[in-house]
Amino acid sequence: MTLIDSSAAAGSEVSRTLAGGFHWLRFEPALEREFVDTYRESIRVRVRISLCLAFSTVIGFALLDRLLIDPQSPGVPDLIRFGIHLPVVIACLVLTSRRYYRWYWPVIHVGAPLFGLGTVLMEMNATPEGLGLIHARLVLATFFFYFMLGLKFYDALRTNLIVLFGFGLAALAASLPPGIAIYQFFVLVCANLFAGAGCYALEHANRSAFLERRLLTEVATHDGLTGLLNRATLETEVRRAWQRSAARREPLSVIMIDIDSFKAYNDRYGHQSGDDCLRAVAGAVRRVAARRDGDLVARYGGEELIAVLPGTDRTHAERVAQDLITAVTSLRIAHDTSRSADCVTVSVGVATVNPTPESSHEAAIRVADRALYAAKDAGRDRYVVFDGRRAAPADALRAANA
Numbered sequence: 001m002t003l004i005d006s007s008a009a010a011g012s013e014v015s016r017t018l019a020g021g022f023h024w025l026r027f028e029p030a031l032e033r034e035f036v037d038t039y040r041e042s043i044r045v046r047v048r049i050s051l052c053l054a055f056s057t058v059i060g061f062a063l064l065d066r067l068l069i070d071p072q073s074p075g076v077p078d079l080i081r082f083g084i085h086l087p088v089v090i091a092c093l094v095l096t097s098r099r100y101y102r103w104y105w106p107v108i109h110v111g112a113p114l115f116g117l118g119t120v121l122m123e124m125n126a127t128p129e130g131l132g133l134i135h136a137r138l139v140l141a142t143f144f145f146y147f148m149l150g151l152k153f154y155d156a157l158r159t160n161l162i163v164l165f166g167f168g169l170a171a172l173a174a175s176l177p178p179g180i181a182i183y184q185f186f187v188l189v190c191a192n193l194f195a196g197a198g199c200y201a202l203e204h205a206n207r208s209a210f211l212e213r214r215l216l217t218e219v220a221t222h223d224g225l226t227g228l229l230n231r232a233t234l235e236t237e238v239r240r241a242w243q244r245s246a247a248r249r250e251p252l253s254v255i256m257i258d259i260d261s262f263k264a265y266n267d268r269y270g271h272q273s274g275d276d277c278l279r280a281v282a283g284a285v286r287r288v289a290a291r292r293d294g295d296l297v298a299r300y301g302g303e304e305l306i307a308v309l310p311g312t313d314r315t316h317a318e319r320v321a322q323d324l325i326t327a328v329t330s331l332r333i334a335h336d337t338s339r340s341a342d343c344v345t346v347s348v349g350v351a352t353v354n355p356t357p358e359s360s361h362e363a364a365i366r367v368a369d370r371a372l373y374a375a376k377d378a379g380r381d382r383y384v385v386f387d388g389r390r391a392a393p394a395d396a397l398r399a400a401n402a
Helices: 014-021 028-042 044-069 073-096 100-125 131-147 155-172 180-221 231-248 261-268 271-289 314-330 362-375 393-401
Strands: 252-259 296-301 304-310 346-353 383-387
Touching: 014 180, 014 383, 028 100, 028 180, 028 314, 044 100, 044 131, 044 304, 073 100, 100 131, 100 155, 131 155, 131 180, 155 180, 180 383, 231 252, 231 304, 231 362, 252 261, 252 271, 252 296, 252 362, 261 271, 271 296, 271 304, 271 314, 296 383, 314 346, 314 383, 346 362, 362 383
Parallel strands: 346 383
Antiparallel strands: 252 304, 252 346, 296 304
16 A cells, blocks of 8 residues: 555546555446556566567477477477467567557467467377476476466456366377376366466556556645646647647647635635535536546646647537536535625636747737636626637737737
8 A cells, every 4th residue: 555645646547546445456437448558558568578589499399399208209299389379479479569559469369369379289299208398398388378478367257267168178088098188188277276376466556556656746736735736747748639630730729727716715725625525616616617538627726627628619619618617616605705696606817819820829828818717707607708710919918908
């Protein structure tokens, strides 16, 4: 368990998952996808090295078989070795450098069981003197599948169960002496128990480390009180959003939100209640404004919040602004010193612009801020919209004075 303690982190999906545990090695879908992508990228080099070792091992065992076991009759072992083992290893090795994310994983999910079943067939066709030696390779393959190919625990377990089941059927079909078949089957079961336990523990540790890194990132990039993005992170993210919108020639909306008469609320109810109020309003803003990938919601300063909605025209931005006002009012947070209502309300300023590479997001924020103050001057608990064809400072000034 991490020692990080932050209210921003405490309410996040990451912290809830870390605190609640994940004994089945599964996260919520979005977090699971992020973990899988991060994990696969982190082990790419290791997987390539492992496959190079597998290639060398297959060649090494081929030489040892010729020299020590059966130099006169290659037969089925060479057919499996050069018809299954080497093609599988080479194909997977190539896919770690090209189309790794798209093709390596489906191929290894088929190739690994195929490799293991090929080793089973080699064992069933081995001489009595070589039977135990080939079985040792099957045990090595069991550990290899659990630890060296980048397979998650359940994928590695499924692969090894296929091989174990295949060994049992092959042993019956090949009429191995019952004592030998039972002994070797038990050895494989033990190998799966030992390696599987280690694989489970390793993946659990990897998942814990992933969650703790994500939690550290959340603490660094989010406001400690509201759990929204902090000002510094907003600046970085909104710059990227602005550049993407300019490249795609799509509009972008900036929405500034300010809690009405918040100083009076703090004076009347105390700063602890003020913090609770700010958290509740921030939660409502997040639920309404951050509904799509790419939407940004941050604490801009004090009781002022901001939402940046790429790809959003004026009509959509107005709808979001109205929903924000409704959502905050629906919280029914008592505020008997407010000059606009008997509960906590917000004023909202909206600016919808068409970003260009030459313009700046700062101009759009200034326009939204002026719209916010226009909403306050008009009586609070409402929104005002300014828009313009561009967001250059001159245009922003004209929009604000319109």
